[in-house]
Amino acid sequence: MTSDPRRTGALLTIDLAAIAANYRYLAERVAPAECAAVVKADAYGLGADIVAAVLAAAGARTFFVAHLQEGLALRRRLPQARIGIFNGFAADCGEDYVAAALLPVLNHPGEIADWVTLCRQHQKVLPAFLHLDTGMNRLGLTPSELIDLAADPAPFKSIDVQAILSHLACADEGSNPMTAAQAATFRNALARLPRRPASLANSAGIFRGRAYHLDMVRPGIALYGGNPTPEAANPMRHTVRLSSHVIQLRHVDSPQTVGYGATHRFRGKAKIATIPVGYADGYLRALSNRGKVWIAGGPARIVGRVSMDLITVDVSHLADDAAAPGTPVDLIGPQLPVDEVARDAGTVGYEILTGLGPRYARRYVGGDGDPC
Ligand SMILES: Cc1ncc(COP(=O)(O)O)c(C=O)c1O
Numbered sequence: 001m002t003s004d005p006r007r008t009g010a011l012l013t014i015d016l017a018a019i020a021a022n023y024r025y026l027a028e029r030v031a032p033a034e035c036a037a038v039v040k041a042d043a044y045g046l047g048a049d050i051v052a053a054v055l056a057a058a059g060a061r062t063f064f065v066a067h068l069q070e071g072l073a074l075r076r077r078l079p080q081a082r083i084g085i086f087n088g089f090a091a092d093c094g095e096d097y098v099a100a101a102l103l104p105v106l107n108h109p110g111e112i113a114d115w116v117t118l119c120r121q122h123q124k125v126l127p128a129f130l131h132l133d134t135g136m137n138r139l140g141l142t143p144s145e146l147i148d149l150a151a152d153p154a155p156f157k158s159i160d161v162q163a164i165l166s167h168l169a170c171a172d173e174g175s176n177p178m179t180a181a182q183a184a185t186f187r188n189a190l191a192r193l194p195r196r197p198a199s200l201a202n203s204a205g206i207f208r209g210r211a212y213h214l215d216m217v218r219p220g221i222a223l224y225g226g227n228p229t230p231e232a233a234n235p236m237r238h239t240v241r242l243s244s245h246v247i248q249l250r251h252v253d254s255p256q257t258v259g260y261g262a263t264h265r266f267r268g269k270a271k272i273a274t275i276p277v278g279y280a281d282g283y284l285r286a287l288s289n290r291g292k293v294w295i296a297g298g299p300a301r302i303v304g305r306v307s308m309d310l311i312t313v314d315v316s317h318l319a320d321d322a323a324a325p326g327t328p329v330d331l332i333g334p335q336l337p338v339d340e341v342a343r344d345a346g347t348v349g350y351e352i353l354t355g356l357g358p359r360y361a362r363r364y365v366g367g368d369g370d371p372c
Helices: 016-030 040-044 048-057 068-077 091-099 109-122 143-151 178-192 338-345 349-354
Strands: 011-015 062-065 082-085 102-106 127-131 160-165 240-245 248-252 270-275 292-295 298-301 311-314 328-332 361-365
Touching (some): 016 048, 016 361, 048 068, 068 082, 068 091, 143 178, 292 311
Parallel strands (some): 011 361, 102 127
Antiparallel strands (some): 011 240, 270 311, 292 328
16 A cells, blocks of 8 residues: 555545544533444544544544454554454354454354353453344344343353444434334343343434433444434534546547447537546446546536546536646545445445545544644
């Protein structure tokens, strides 16, 4: 990875001060509940090494990742943090968890039994999280597995269950009744088990009201500037800017076309600006003929297919010198937030962020020693 934007197609600028401000905003909103930080998938593509340290400095004490490998890397960066691994654990990796003091999220009875075995082997009450499924049907104890555990809660004696979690399926859809139904299911489930701290809300869940905060919330996307309330204005600060520049300006006329597959045909005279970013950088091919960029103070449409290293943009409305080679172009930025790029691509901000590739030059600003 280079940080020299002259050697790459685009510069990805990540605003660490905005990430820290987003964390503090959420933490204040949910206090006295704890605000954990979800930093899986390399902190949603923004660089877990740097971002997690910033979040820890902003006050985060508990972090979640998806995989053991991510947890091991995070442990090297944050020796003191509580680190949970959402995807549970494979019994033959148990020693890695113990050695790095990582907490698996126990997602099914087999994992609970294996963690109990590990506790016995180490003669310790090892810490873990417990996950109850309240409707995602992905991970977590099913209702019948919950009944079995409630009937025989012995594992709570062997394991230090630090919190009981569940995960909301539709919290980002303001009026979806499933969110309240999951919360009710979770409350009923908690009442059947030994009392432990409880955690339900992701980013969007935090904005569904105090009843969802319980003892700990687990935001991810909101920390990174995604809108946790898609039905309303985004309360979070943008954290990412992806900027590039024009490398060629081309004048075309009907009946010419542009790009692979000749998917866009010109009806008359037009001007095409070519930008050195493509799907190999993580700029989704789904943005072909649908996305836009920000150039010379306004939007310009992508025409033709996104190719591996290039996109082509219709700048017919601009004077030649306003779109000349070297003209700056934002692909994501203050005028073109991640959620809008995602909407154009028919996806979610999560996919745009986690797809930000290693080919971009990266610059972190707003941290100690800004810019770095
Ligand atoms: C179990 C769990 N909790 C919390 C989160 C964070 O969700 P969000 O990024 O929507 O805040 C995730 C992300 O997928 C998750 O899987």
